[in-house]
Amino acid sequence: MEVKAREIVAPRGVYETLPSRVYTSPDLFSTEQERIFARSWQLAGHQSQTPNSGDFRVERVAGEDILIVRGDDGVLRAFYNICIHRGHALVEGSGCRKLFTCPYHAWGYDTRGRLRVAPNADEAGFDPTGKALKQVRLELLNGLVYVNLDTDAPGLADTLGPTAREIQEYLPNLNTCVWAHRSEEMLQANWKVVIENFNECYHCAVVHKSFTEGIVDPASYRIVDRGDSFLHCSLSQSNDRRAYAYDHDADEKSSMFASWLIWPLSAVQLYPGGVGMTFRWIPISADQTKVEVDWWLTDATPTEMEAALIENHATTTFSEDFPLVESVQRSMHSRGFDTGFILVDEQRSQMSEHVIKGIRDRYLQEMESYL
Ligand code: FES
Numbered sequence: 121m122e123v124k125a126r127e128i129v130a131p132r133g134v135y136e137t138l139p140s141r142v143y144t145s146p147d148l149f150s151t152e153q154e155r156i157f158a159r160s161w162q163l164a165g166h167q168s169q170t171p172n173s174g175d176f177r178v179e180r181v182a183g184e185d186i187l188i189v190r191g192d193d194g195v196l197r198a199f200y201n202i203c204i205h206r207g208h209a210l211v212e213g214s215g216c217r218k219l220f221t222c223p224y225h226a227w228g229y230d231t232r233g234r235l236r237v238a239p240n241a242d243e244a245g246f247d248p249t250g251k252a253l254k255q256v257r258l259e260l261l262n263g264l265v266y267v268n269l270d271t272d273a274p275g276l277a278d279t280l281g282p283t284a285r286e287i288q289e290y291l292p293n294l295n296t297c298v299w300a301h302r303s304e305e306m307l308q309a310n311w312k313v314v315i316e317n318f319n320e321c322y323h324c325a326v327v328h329k330s331f332t333e334g335i336v337d338p339a340s341y342r343i344v345d346r347g348d349s350f351l352h353c354s355l356s357q358s359n360d361r362r363a364y365a366y367d368h369d370a371d372e373k374s375s376m377f378a379s380w381l382i383w384p385l386s387a388v389q390l391y392p393g394g395v396g397m398t399f400r401w402i403p404i405s406a407d408q409t410k411v412e413v414d415w416w417l418t419d420a421t422p423t424e425m426e427a428a429l430i431e432n433h434a435t436t437t438f439s440e441d442f443p444l445v446e447s448v449q450r451s452m453h454s455r456g457f458d459t460g461f462i463l464v465d466e467q468r469s470q471m472s473e474h475v476i477k478g479i480r481d482r483y484l485q486e487m488e489s490y491l
C-alpha cells in the first residue's frame with residue numbers, strides 16, 4: 121500500500137483535543153451540516169440495489185432526502201426528492217417506476233428526472249420542456265454509490281487519490297457484490313466522538329480482545345492520515361485462536377485487514393478472507409448518531425465463514441464501542457471536562473493518536489470561523 125502517499129505526519133508530542141462544547145452544541149451541529157456534510161462525498165448504498173431501469177431508493181444525506189434512480193439509459197442519477205412545482209416530497213422508500221408522479225398535483229417525471237406531465241400546463245401557458253428535478257452529483261466507487269450536494273466539490277476519485285485505487289485493488293469484486301446483511305445502532309453520541317473512536321487503536325487491546333487476538337496482528341496495525349481519508353491496515357492474525365475461519369497468507373491481499381475512512385462519514389473495510397463491508401454514520405443531532413454496517417458479498421446468503429465473521433463483528437468489535445462513545449458523550453456535557461490529551465508517538469504506532477489530531481485539524485480548518 122502507498123502508506124507514504126499524501127500522508128500528513130503529526131510530529132511526536134501531546135496535543136489538546138477539541139473543546140467539549142463542539143461535541144454538544146446544536147448551533148455548531150447546524151453549521152457542520154452546511155460546512156462539512158453538504159460539501160463532502162457521502163455513501164448512499166451500492167449500485168446493485170438499483171439494477172434495472174426505474175429502480176429507485178430514497179437516502180438521507182446531510183439532512184436531505186435524495187432520490188437515487190436508474191434511468192432508462194442505464195445511468196444511475198441522484199436528485200433532491202422534491203417536486204419542482206411547489207415542493208412536495210416526490211416518493212418514499214424504494215421501488216421501481218416508469219413515471220414518478222407527485223402525490224400533490226400529479227406532476228410526473230421520467231426516470232431521468234425530466235418533467236413529463238403537468239396537468240393544466242397548456243391552459244396556463246406553462247411549457248414543461250427542459251424542466252427537471254434538481255440533480256445532485258453521484259459517483260461510483262467500485263460499485264458503491266457516493267453523492268455530494270456541493271456542485272463545486274472536486275470529484276470523488278480526485279479527492280481520494282490512492283485510497284480509491286487501493287479499494288479497487290484490495291476489494292476487486294466489490295462492484296459486483298450484493299447486499300447481504302446490516303447491523304445498525306442509534307448511538308447517544310456526537311458524530312465526532314464516534315469517528316474519533318473509529319480512528320485510533322489505542323483502545324483496541326483494552327476493549328477489542330476478539331479483534332486483536334483473533335483477527336489482526338496488532339504489532340503490524342498502522343493508521344495513516346491522508347487528509348481526505350484515513351487508512352488502517354494490518355496483517356491478519358496467524359494464531360490458532362482466529363475469530364472465524366479465514367486463511368492466513370501474509371502475501372495475499374485478501375488476507376489483510378484494511379479500512380479506508382472517507383471523510384467524514386463513511387468507511388470501506390476489508391476483512392481477512394476478502395470480505396467487504398461499509399460503515400455509514402448518519403448524524404441525527406449534536407448528541408445522536410446512527411451507525412449502519414452493511415456487508416457486500418458475492419451472494420446475498422453469506423457463506424459459513426462470512427456468517428461467522430458478521431456475527432463476530434456485531435457481538436464484539438462493533439458493539440464493544442457503544443458504551444465507550446456514550447460515556448464520552450455524557451462527559452462532554454460535564455463541567456468537569458473541557459479539553460483532553462492526544463498522544464502521538466514517534467513511530468505512529470498502533471497506539472498513537474495521530475489521526476485524532478488529524479481529525480481535529482481538519483475540523484478546525486473547515487469550522488474555525490464558526491467556533
Ligand atoms: S407540489 Fe408536486 S405537483 Fe404540486
Ligand SMILES: [Fe+2]
Binds near residue numbers: 317318437441
Ligand atoms: Fe473500537
